[in-house]
Amino acid sequence: MKLVLKKLSLPINASFSIWKDKQPCTDEIPHFHPEYEFIHVLKGHGMLLVADKIYPFSEGDLAFLGSNLPHLWRTDPYYKHNDVEVLFTHFSEDFLGKDFFYRPAMAHILQLLRKAEKGLAIKGKTKKLLSDKFSVMIKAQPFSRILFLLDVLHSLALSTELEELSDKSHSSTHIDTILMDKIYTYLSHHFKDDINLDEIAEVAHLSTSAFCKYFKKHTQKTFSEFLNEVKIRHACKLLIETDYSVSQVCYESGFKSLTNFNRQFKTITQLTPHGYRRQHLE
Incomplete structure (x- = not known):
């Protein structure tokens, strides 16, 4: 069995995507993609596989996955349509320009993106803070969404409530x-x-x-x-x-x-x- 490169498509005239999925996920093969990914579980339970580690997830859990990090999220098999609700956010490192995150003012966010190569579980007060921001972001207009995402990344980069999900980055064996x-x-x-x-x-x-x-x-x-x-x-x-x-x-x-x-x-x-x-x- 090989890992699958998953091609994600952005909405027309959007710099990044944020959307809700209410379908149970029954994928069998772990995948990866160049985009960074936030996974926010609003409803349901299941398993999150990140590189070489496996974690049960439940309502309220929030994770941030780096570029090309092998992963698979799968709901427990007894779930049906509308029993599950997961909010996904995907963005590329250059969604605001090739060198945007390499500017001095963005150094803390660039460091966060490197930490995300192993996957990050978001805990404590930071999880609640970001959960509220995502609930507003998904309803916002395109320009406001960009500001919200930068605010999320800024808050996350300053947080001490992060736990690495894997010992290895995407360069690891599959x-x-x-x-x-x-x-x-x-x-x-x-x-x-x-x-x-x-x-x-x-x-x-x-x-x-x-x-x-x-x-x-x-x-x-x-x-x-x-x-x-x-x-x-x-x-x-x-x-x-x-x-x-x-x-x-x-x-x-x-x-x-x-x-x-x-x-x-x-x-x-x-x-x-x-x-x-x-x-x-x-």
Whole structure:
């Protein structure tokens, strides 16, 4: 399997693009493109694969990806049309002219663009600030959009609330990207089953011990921790979109024990299942 160069088209008379996608993403092959990309998840859950790392994403998450960085975002397979809403912003480094970001006043933004070669997760107050800016930007006129984007980049360049998403830039080998995608694809379709380490290690064509080390390196979590997060994301969706009892949600999400489900739910969301449902349905 090879990475795909994705050709992005700008709207007519636009310097960059900002748009919402409400279709579940089921792409199988990681891609890259010369444009920089902001991904802002407004609704839904799934997986973001960035170079050699894999992360679960959920509502509110915001990431900034550099030019030609291999990535793949995929919604969990049970989502349907209108269950998902993601805001994308794409721009090229020269969208304001070939040397614009090389001028002295833009030095901090140029440094940010270089940091984005490994992908950046935006956290804390900066995430809230930029989320508000994007919600206004998408409704603005073309000239105002340019000012908003520069303001976003300026705020991001000054922020200390950024986390690198990958250890490697786009010059890295593609093998890890493809293998992590294969592992997550299997998990997303079988998380309700009783998956054991031997089984998932076989999917990755690794010994059990080698898989554990590999998975921890690329997710910063143990396999059981990551699998529990996938299950809890599904449980959150069921709590909001169905009238299932907590017990039903527990077993529909792949847990065998209600006690363990409640414990994992509280650990991951900081809320009880009843509290989560109440908070999101008020």
